[in-house]
Amino acid sequence: MPFIKYNEKNIYYEVHGEGEVIVILNGIMMSHMSWKAFIPELSRNNKVVLLDFLDQGKSDKMDSLYKQDLQVEVVKAVIDKLELNKINLFGISYGGEVALQFALKYKNLLNKLILFNTTSNTNSWLQDIGRGWINAAETKDAETFYNVTIPIxxxxxxxxxxxxxxxxxRKILYKVFKEDFLISMIRLIKSAEGYDVxxxxxxxDISTLIVSSEYDFITPVAEQEDIYKGIPNSxxxxxxxxxxxxxYEKPNEFINILKGYLFVEKEIKIV
Incomplete structure (x- = not known):
């Protein structure tokens, strides 16, 4: 299985296809498996790199609390292992937050930056939502965690x-939301506290695409509008x-936006 070592921890990654590179960074409850349905289309003429952050998927679990900048170095370690340069970096939600921090530290490695449903800081409102998720995770009950986190x-x-x-x-996620997953979720959520770029x-100053969803109740539209106003070439x-x-809600739009921005030198169109 493809692992690399970072700080004595195993980081899982996958590579699909050949061509222009896109590295995909997961949302907080996701893993490399979350992208399975999209890989055939995205990797048709391009190299797609998936990875699991620490405390996600097949990557190792952490033993103590940490901050998101650790995940930035996880991404860097995978890129270095694969000897990649001028990549396209895509992140959604938690992954978008890591992507922004990566762009600030390692922008020389990037060609384009793509951010879906991302915020530039963990404000008080978002922090308290996270604490509600932590409270639900602490019950170690899959149904409670599902009901608090998934509908919204x-x-x-x-x-x-x-x-x-x-x-x-729901039935699938009940099997996923075991005790070790929920404990990892607590660390992941806490890692985003204090995040502010x-x-x-x-x-x-690299080419950046910011994408919002009209009814996003986790990272509302205003959060992406702030990023759009803040990044000059966006x-x-x-x-x-x-x-x-x-x-998941709009898979066709998702694919068309992503491929249109990354791989087609013309105006993006949603169909």
Whole structure:
């Protein structure tokens, strides 16, 4: 299995396809497996690099608390291992936060930056949502954690219209939300406390795409608008009638936006 060592911890990664490189950074509850359905299309003519952060997926668990800048170095370690340069870096939510910090520290390695459903700081409102998730995780009960975290990730219309799919997903996630996963989630959530790059955004001078979802209740539209205003060389797209989990609610729009921005030198169009 493809692992690298960073600070004596195993970091899991995968490489799919050949061509221009895109490195994908997961949201907080995700892993490399979350992108399985998108890999055939994204890797058709491009090299796609997936990785699990520490405390995610197949990567090692941590023994104590840490900050997100540790995950920045995890990404750097994978890039160094694969000898990559001028990559396209994509992050969603937690992964977008890590991507922003990576861009500030290692922008010389980047070609383009893509941020979906991302915030530039953990404000008081978001921190208290995180603490609610921590409280739910501390119960070590899968149903409690699901009910507190999952419904708000989706837009109400999608959730209600796709309740059969959601109920199937509930059964799958109950098996995922075991004690070790929930303990890892607590560390991941706490790692984002104190995160704030809002006043540094103007230092990011690479081509950047920021994408919002109209009904994102975790990282609302105003958060991405702030990033768009802060990064000089940036573009902005709003996905209508969509919640925080944009790639699941609007998979066609997700793929078209991502490939259009990265690999096609023309105006991005949503179909």
């Amino acid at each position: 990730i989706y837009s109400p219309s999608f959730y209600n219209k796709n309740i059969d799919w959601m109920n199937k997903r 809002k006043e540094k955004l103007n230092k990011i 573009q902005y797209i709003l996905i209508r009638e969509c919640g925080h989990a944009s790639m």
